[in-house]
Amino acid sequence: METLREQMTFLLEQGIYDSAELLGGFLISAASANGDLSPSTRAETMILVADALYGKKEYKRALNLYRQAILQCRATPKQTTASGCRSSAQAGSRAQSGSLLHASSINENEVKYKIGLCHLAVNDTRAALSEMEGIPQKVRTLKTNLTLAKLYRITGYDRAATSAFRECLRQCPYVLEAYIALAELGVAAKELVSFIPQGQSKIIRASAEPFEAVRWLQRLAEGHCSVYSHNYRDGLEHFSYLGQRFPNNLHVLLETAKAELAIGKCEEALHNFQKARQVDQYNVAAADEYAMVLRTRASVAELNRLVHDMLNIDSTRPEVWVASAVYWETREEKLQALTYVEKAIRADEQHRSAYLMKGNLSLSLNRSEAAVIAFRKAHSLRTDLRSYQGLVRAYLAIPKHKEALCVAREAMKAMPYSAPALTLVGDVYVQNLDGREKGRKFYESAMRQDPGYLVAVLSLADLHCAENRTDEAIALLQRYLKTMPEDSLHVKLAQIFAASCKLRESLSHYQDALSMNPLNEAAKKGLERLEKQMKGIDPDALDEEEDNEGEDADAEEGEFL
Template sequence: MILHEQIQMLFDNKLYTNIVALAPMVLSATDNNPELLPPASIAQTMVYLADSFLEQKEYGKAEVYYRKALDLRKTLSKQRGMGNSAAKELSAETEIRYQMHICHLALKQSVQALLVLQGIPAKLRSVRVNMALGKLYVMNGLERPAISAFKEVIRECPLALEAILALIKLGVSYVELVRLIFNGNPSNNLDWVVQWIKGQCHLHSCEYLSASTIFCHLQDASLLKDDVTNLVSQGTTLFLAGDGAGALLPLQRAHSLDPLSLKGMDILAVILANEKKSVELEALALKLISVSDSSFESWVAMGYHYLLSRKLTRALYLAHKACTCCIPTPGIEPLILKGTILQELKKWPEAITHFREGLQTAPHRFEIYRGIVHCYLALQRSREAMNIAASSLHHIGHTPRTFTLYASVLLKDPVTTAKGKVFLERALNMDPRYTPAVFLLIDSYEQAGQRSKAIELLTKQINQQPTNRLHHILGDLFIKNGDMDKALEQYNSALMLEPNNVKTIEAINRLENALVAKLENHLDLEADDLPDSDEEVNSI
């Protein structure tokens, strides 16, 4: 029985736990008796043992044995006596280094992982190695070598979509990508691929309207109808553009088509939380956790579920767990979630820290600017809030959301209130249905004593998009004007839209009680005017 062949047989049959039990004893025996195995077989046994530890996710032990095997391999390669047969027995250095990099990544050691792969000569780097190098360069903030590495991947595998998306995020233009992928002449049967790539370029350039148009066209009139990847891209684009309601349908469609896919489900959780759809959010979170408990999307969804349930301490723990899933690269949605929860807990400085961390990697995300502004306003630091709101105009552009955010800061100071109203009106000119601007403008009109303008704006909005809240606010304004009948009419309209709305029901009850009390008071006054006895009647 040849010992090395037995170890190889165990490995070929994937009996990794048996190798972990046997190989260390074999290596100890060879230390005491070097003639038990030739040096090349010892090195290969170390690789088998390292691979087995890697399969069992014992990354530290695996890395130690890979390094020992690599060192022994180098020693053997320098010896003149090592023949071709011994060399063939050894795993390639490239393969050993690639496995070592996996161990370092699992141990959160991205720099060491990068150094290990950089030790492979450029001519010997496979497509897989270049792909890993590209990712590591991005992790360590080295953009130029990352671009070079991903380009090498695409030269060998032109439709490596992950590499293509990485290059888009790194700022490579659409024209350069098409030239690199198709040599400048894409075939007609791959036109849908070209369009999808073009849509991704628009998306990462924050040109959301153009991106949405392309993704919607691919969904409606091409081979990508009901494709999960395209649906997620469509939903993500609409969400980033501020159209949460529009993003909901494609993301829900994607989830129904592939319930095991996690991509974009963190954004779906955000939308469901914003829409207060607690039942759907809980179902989504439980499903994602059952799919994977090591992906940030699952913990983001569960975190928003607890945030919506006002269990903030639990939500904060889940948000932290989501953040740790993204190490070493920070995830945007986990950071926004954690910042939002800290904001709800009134831990303003900590919330600002997390929002600012997100701002470094995603300066286009409106939610980050909004969170920082609200925190600064809570800390009564209006100047910093103004600077951040102005920065959103610069990085995101002039949109209804950024105009409204900037106006919300201006309205805090009586000196700039008039300017704030101008920005709100500009926001509504761009999107007449943008309700956050509507509510702020109504408040400013009311504070200025311009109740008639507030009623006029509300009436116009209700004609365009009747909601419970709009009817309710209009009812409140009618009460302040003393018009109880119109107020009751608005509350009833609000209740028809949301029959279980507690605030509306309470408002109706208060108003009806007030009307009854008023009527009873009026009847009491009339009764006081009536004669008390027959004698008084006769005297009259």
């Protein structure tokens, strides 16, 4: 029996779970036939078999055996308990290693942890949390505290999650995910930095520059705190420092790209997402964010390649399904896109970008109430500019102007120096004739706050046009074009000139826009309309061939589905 247990332990260590389970079956049968075996010996056999089942992803079977093992352990006579089922304090070192090797050293808290993992694997988070909380605080290992912290976050107990993540950092100051999670939970950078060993360790003391030895960790914590407090520019400064010290670091590249995307620097974000793919082409993290950037370029072929690659790497990840939804949305197949968003949510109910995507799709399908629900969920998972913008657009579409204004003001309060937040308030005011003057002031304030934020410029130009001040709109756009030659400014000017029947000027600006960005979809569609106008054809008349447009191109793309 002892030889079989040793061999089974060896198989588990090697990850040969099928053979381990088969061997364990014989061990359990032998244990049942031998009435002289102690309950603790039977318990260890069950735990070994349960470990094999867990390795095979048969979580419910493993859960059943772990529970039986605990019952067996508790059934051990009192005189055996001291040696058979040792106290958690005595078995602490074995709990750290995660091994249950001898019949005389079963650690009940380690088994409880494994039971919690089984519950988590079958998405029973409440049961997992209950099991983990049953482990006394004094003997909780680092992995137990980290798992507990994540469970608290999933179930919405943010205060408890914060305490658990703090405990993780007290046990080991290099649990980087704890810094990131605490930053997202709103813990100040000053407190996070206090967990960093400022020269206490022997390695750091031996360094000529002890502070610099951990400076990077401080910048990482501060960078994430800046981003989660909506101070994206400071966040980018921290990530830029990290990027220089750690070239081609995947995490830094992705975080830099996401921060750039948050402030509208799409080209810079695209560059960093592409660089991240070059560093690790099999990485799936943030693939959905990358897809959203590609959508702004209307690059269907590139999106198709990305989704095809991601599906081949890991089709269980929510990022992959959101990226798929982005692809189908770009193809104007919005209902198809919505089915992929639902797949993403089923894969991970806490995946925020899936709800953002669902909200945007619902809005485009005139399902405003559904959009509000989706954006609210995204907002509850993490507040950022996109969730605020989505909620405002959804409320305006219903329309519920008071609710939209409330959300926009909340965004401005959360991001007091943010040009996009100021623009968002302006967008709500201009929906009513009486609020247009206030809206203009917010647009102008946003432009002063960030002269490079073109959304505010374009919004103010639209307001000028709505108030029949076309000349002011043209002058504004031309003034910005002198210092910021952007394709979006050319497109807006072309649209205004076309509406004013100045077709040659419109044609010139459409051509300029396409020379800067051949993938600018608005410029391509506007140019098509303009050409019809110049030929004396009504651009709004239905084209019989329109429905068949692009079929040849689709066949060449080699769709992933």
